[in-house]
Amino acid sequence: MMATLPRPRDAAAREVKVDVDIAHSFGALCVHDGLQFAVRENEFLCLCGPSGCGKTTLLDILAGLLKPTRGRVLVHGEPVDPKRHNISFVFQEPSTLPWLTVRNNVAVGLRIKKRPEAEVRRVVDDILGVVNLRGYEDYYPHQISGGMKQRVAIARAFATDADVILMDEPFVSLDQPTRERMQAEVLSIWERKKGTIIFVTHNLEEAVFLGDRTIVLSAKPARILADVPITLPRPRNTLSPEFMRLRTQFASLLNSALPSRSGR
Amino acid sequence: MSGHAPVLSSVRAEPQEPAPPAAVAPSGPRARSRWWTVLWNCVSLAVALVVWQIGAAEYHSPYLPGPAAIYEAFIDLARHGDVLGNSLWSHIWASVYRLLVGFGLGVVFGVPLGLLMGLYNSVYRNVRAVIEPFRFIPPIAWIPLAIILFTGLTRYAFLIFLGAFFPVFTATLIGVARVEPIHRKVALVYGATKAYVLARIVVPTVLPDILGGMRVGLGTAWMTIVAAELTGGTPIGLGRMMVNYSELLRIPEVVVSMVLIGLIGFVLNEILLLLEKYLFRWRWQVTL
Ligand SMILES: Nc1ncnc2c1ncn2[C@@H]1O[C@H](COP(=O)(O)OP(=O)(O)OP(=O)(O)O)[C@@H](O)[C@H]1O
Numbered sequence: 268m269m270a271t272l273p274r275p276r277d278a279a280a281r282e283v284k285v286d287v288d289i290a291h292s293f294g295a296l297c298v299h300d301g302l303q304f305a306v307r308e309n310e311f312l313c314l315c316g317p318s319g320c321g322k323t324t325l326l327d328i329l330a331g332l333l334k335p336t337r338g339r340v341l342v343h344g345e346p347v348d349p350k351r352h353n354i355s356f357v358f359q360e361p362s363t364l365p366w367l368t369v370r371n372n373v374a375v376g377l378r379i380k381k382r383p384e385a386e387v388r389r390v391v392d393d394i395l396g397v398v399n400l401r402g403y404e405d406y407y408p409h410q411i412s413g414g415m416k417q418r419v420a421i422a423r424a425f426a427t428d429a430d431v432i433l434m435d436e437p438f439v440s441l442d443q444p445t446r447e448r449m450q451a452e453v454l455s456i457w458e459r460k461k462g463t464i465i466f467v468t469h470n471l472e473e474a475v476f477l478g479d480r481t482i483v484l485s486a487k488p489a490r491i492l493a494d495v496p497i498t499l500p501r502p503r504n505t506l507s508p509e510f511m512r513l514r515t516q517f518a519s520l521l522n523s524a525l526p527s528r529s530g531r
Numbered sequence: 532m533s534g535h536a537p538v539l540s541s542v543r544a545e546p547q548e549p550a551p552p553a554a555v556a557p558s559g560p561r562a563r564s565r566w567w568t569v570l571w572n573c574v575s576l577a578v579a580l581v582v583w584q585i586g587a588a589e590y591h592s593p594y595l596p597g598p599a600a601i602y603e604a605f606i607d608l609a610r611h612g613d614v615l616g617n618s619l620w621s622h623i624w625a626s627v628y629r630l631l632v633g634f635g636l637g638v639v640f641g642v643p644l645g646l647l648m649g650l651y652n653s654v655y656r657n658v659r660a661v662i663e664p665f666r667f668i669p670p671i672a673w674i675p676l677a678i679i680l681f682t683g684l685t686r687y688a689f690l691i692f693l694g695a696f697f698p699v700f701t702a703t704l705i706g707v708a709r710v711e712p713i714h715r716k717v718a719l720v721y722g723a724t725k726a727y728v729l730a731r732i733v734v735p736t737v738l739p740d741i742l743g744g745m746r747v748g749l750g751t752a753w754m755t756i757v758a759a760e761l762t763g764g765t766p767i768g769l770g771r772m773m774v775n776y777s778e779l780l781r782i783p784e785v786v787v788s789m790v791l792i793g794l795i796g797f798v799l800n801e802i803l804l805l806l807e808k809y810l811f812r813w814r815w816q817v818t819l
């Protein structure tokens with residue numbers, strides 16, 4: 268039965284999910300001066316770049332929250348629209364809604380998408396277990412810690428079965444063990460449910476550990492300095508020589524991306 | 532630095548954090564301190580009354596009645612009504628009813644207009660010169676005009692409306708500016724409509740400001756109603772009753788009216804405070 272065989276998970280064979288060709292300026296400040304790339308179905312893309320180069324701005328544009336001054340973002344060949352496409356976003360800033368309990372915060376996306384209440388309950392219970400927040404369902408954000416709030420935001424993003432998940436340095440406020448746990452959880456959810464993830468991080472080890480591919484951006488106006496597929500087999504061993512080699516390569520790229528002081 | 536691989540394999544086996552205490556009900560120390568607060572308020576009230584009584588006894592003048600005389604006057608009013616045969620309750624109810632109508636109108640117009648002008652700030656910017664001067668005309672300054680233009684309930688409702696509208700309107704308007712862009716983004720990214728953002732993001736953010744504005748507006752409105760009743764045009768209402776007795780130089784009844792005005796304002800304010808406490812459990816209480 269050839270027809271029922273699953274398609275091979277070969278990057279080149281997968282279709283394009285997100286197609287980006289944009290330029291953006293805030294007034295006179297040019298942030299993106301022509302940025303072009305495509306993300307494939309079920310790809311885990313990591314974005315690295317110096318602080319202030321426009322990564323958050325790029326994600327806002329990808330989510331359809333911000334209109335680029337020029338160009339377009341296509342999701343499945345159509346202009347991106349949060350009402351039509353199933354998008355999730357883990358914001359860099361704290362983003363829990365203070366007037367909702369942990370449970371209702373996690374349920375926000377599902378409620379907006381008008382899922383039946385029984386399903387909301389089941390999904391939220393499930394995902395709260397994954398981010399280790401069981402028992403805190405009825406707490407308000409001001410009663411939990413910063414890292415816990417971030418886990419609420421992560422849970423909210425994974426509660427809706429999004430096709431495109433945007434994550435903006437989601438783990439910076441977590442301690443190392445929790446961070447590693449969350450990385451593993453994100454990977455296991457992604458491997459289970461699939462979906463396209465675009466993940467911004469400053470942490471190169473994180474990028475090499477998580478991504479199918481990493482894009483390194485220059486300081487603004489941001490250009491793509493490198494677009495490197497990472498083919499290491501999963502689960503990846505951070506101590507393996509190949510891992511170290513990639514990590515070092517990105518580090519030197521990122522160093523060269525920083526605006527040189529003497530250049531001003 | 533530790534490797535990732537071992538963590539990955541042990542993820543599922545990792546023990547969960549111990550369960551936290553369920554929800555955060557105000558029990559234990561907090562509930563106890565609330566009883567202490569009530570107790571202390573009773574004590575301070577009792578002390579104030581005793582001091583007043585001693586002072587009154589000292590002067591022994593009909594123009595300076597003590598709490599005992601006031602209480603007697605109150606009982607008499609409550610039992611037999613006033614000199615014109617109106618019951619005390621009809622006076623109280625007349626004033627409260629006028630307040631509820633005028634205040635209700637103030638909220639019904641103040642909140643949506645505040646939201647609208649807050650959300651479409653350009654509208655507000657362009658009509659500022661029309662709206663703002665009205666804010667600085669005290670409601671009592673409208674009394675002469677209201678006497679000429681309106682009669683009965685309309686007159687009082689109009690004056691109270693003026694007292695309640697601006698605090699509610701201004702508080703709502705300012706509150707809208709406090710909506711955090713990130714909270715809007717959270718809703719929008721999941722495909723929320725404008726109506727959803729308004730109802731589920733803007734309104735919850737602004738609600739504390741609205742309630743605050745309502746408490747200020749309630750104070751202004753209640754002061755306005757009494758002033759409006761003082762000027763006449765009605766046989767009943769707490770303000771009217773007070774004037775009637777002052778013309779008879781019966782001080783205890785005048786003071787009864789004053790105390791009732793103060794108490795009713797206090798109770799209405801407490802009701803709003805309770806509502807605030809219930810609605811805004813999510814808010815971090817600021818203490819110094
Ligand atoms: N709303 C805005 N108006 C004007 N300028 C903005 C706005 N948002 C961002 N910028 C500017 O755009 C540039 C890129 O900002 P952005 O937040 O995208 O950076 P980033 O790459 O996410 O940085 P970081 O890694 O520090 O989070 C910055 O120079 C910032 O000052």
Ligand SMILES: [Mg+2]
Binds near residue numbers: 322323324359
């Ligand atoms: Mg950023």
